[in-house]
Amino acid sequence: MVGLPDAAVRESSERIRNAVESCGLEIPRHRVTINLAPADRRKEGVLYDLPIAIALLDASGAFASAHASAPRVSDYLIAGELALDGRLRPIRGACPMAVLAATLNRRGVVVPRANVEEAGAVTGIEVLGAQHLAEVVAHFRGEGGLTHSPRAAPQKCQLHEQFDFSQIRGQESAKRVMTIAAAGAHNVLMVGPAGCGKTMMARALPGIMPPLLPSEVIEVLRIHSAAGLQPPGGGQTVRPVRAPHHGASAAAIVGGGRIVRPGEASLAHRGILFLDELPEFARDVLESLREPLEERRVTIARVSGTVRMPAQFQLVAAMNPSARGGSGVAGNWDAARYLARLSGPLVDRIDLHVELPAVRAAELACARTGASSADLAAIVSAARSRQALRQGETYNADLSPGRLDQIGAFEPAAISFLVGALAGLGLSARGWDKVRRVARTIADIEGDERVRDDHVAEAVQYRFLDRALAAA
DSSP states (O other): OBSSBOHHHHTHHHHHHHHHHHTTOOOOSSOOOOBOSSTTSOBOSSTTHHHHHHHHHHHTTTTTTOOTTOOOGGGEEEOOEEOTTSBEEOOSOHHHHHHHHHHTTOSEEEEEGGGHHHHTTSOSSEEEEESBHHHHHHHHTTSOOOOBOOOOOOOOOOOTTOOOGGGSOSOHHHHHHHHHHHHHTOOEEEEOOTTSSHHHHHHHGGGGSOOOOHHHHHHHHHHHHHTTOOOGGGSTTSOOEEOOOTTOOHHHHHOBTTTTBOOHHHHTTTSEEEESSGGGSOHHHHHTTHHHHHHSEEEEEETTEEEEEEOOOEEEEEEOSSTTOOSOOTTOHHHHHHHTTSOHHHHHTOSEEEEOOOOOHHHHHSOOOSOOHHHHHHHHHHHHHHHHHHHTTOOGGGOOHHHHHHHOOBOHHHHHHHHHHHHHHTOOHHHHHHHHHHHHHHHHHHTOSSBOHHHHHHHHHTTHHHHHHHHO
């Protein structure tokens, strides 16, 4: 076996021989060379078992007497791990393989039965699921055995530990910020003392976000399939939510390793990456997020090549004002030193900064009031609909500066206000565009086609950490 196979691929020869013999067939006993092209790219994993077995049987004439209507092996992409008795075990990457088959105009794919659901999310191709090698052999002999599995309807399910915003006492201003974040897919950083509801806010946010678009479903499934994970939440329309511990390494967050694997940033693609206790993450971990937040993808360079993975996530972060967990951001030496753990360029990439006060005892004792997740979800849905009519599937947070100039619809008074704020707050050019995107989202929430100065004023007040970092 040649073509840079890893140990799992090299060991497949014994699995294949035993699996074929369990079907009452034989493969040549003389020397056989399996060439895995291209020869300069390393082959990893067990998904090559089934295609090698079928290729050997095809080359040895096992399908020569097949019916005239029998399907051709070359019309399908095939993958699967073989047990010694011929049974097929699930693999990683069934969904990306189905996308590749559609791109190459193949008739379909043959995968283990356990992978049918994820591969079936791709339309326009046959998805054949098998439980045993004998079923695949019978299929290519024209004797039946495999049937096209219909595409399952997308299911929406609830995520575990999801809170309703009505369960959060007080913090109505913070709920407003989370609504803006959900409506425009903006990054948000919550700052407040311990126990004020920051984590509950983050857990409630997925409940007001709209389901994945059909094109986004495929993107998310491809990443999770390649990582060998189940779809987020068990349903195809649920946005992924990743919440790594603050002890996670840079490779765990952005991806990497000896064999490059997607990190939390890619697994959160089209969803939420929640970083609790943000300053407690290692400095190199936080700095590794700067490029993904800007470029919306992760680029990992190795001597053998460069790997690019999508990472269009919504960052939701939370932190205490100080290491002691007390309140107050400005004018506090301990708070300033704690805030200094975050670099200015990283904070500059976060659209919304919201300070949560400590919840008063009177608010805890009263009956639950305020907006519920259902109320906020309706507002978000209406705002997203206005965005879709104006700019298609691009969210406000992803609008380029040139696109903002074209469709932002800023009134002259709004621009004048923003110019003054830019000089007063010392905002960067990136901050200028962040404020414009947030103001456009606020106008969408209010149902206004044009962005007014009051929309800009509200967006500017969500940049208070720019002043705090400048003072620190």
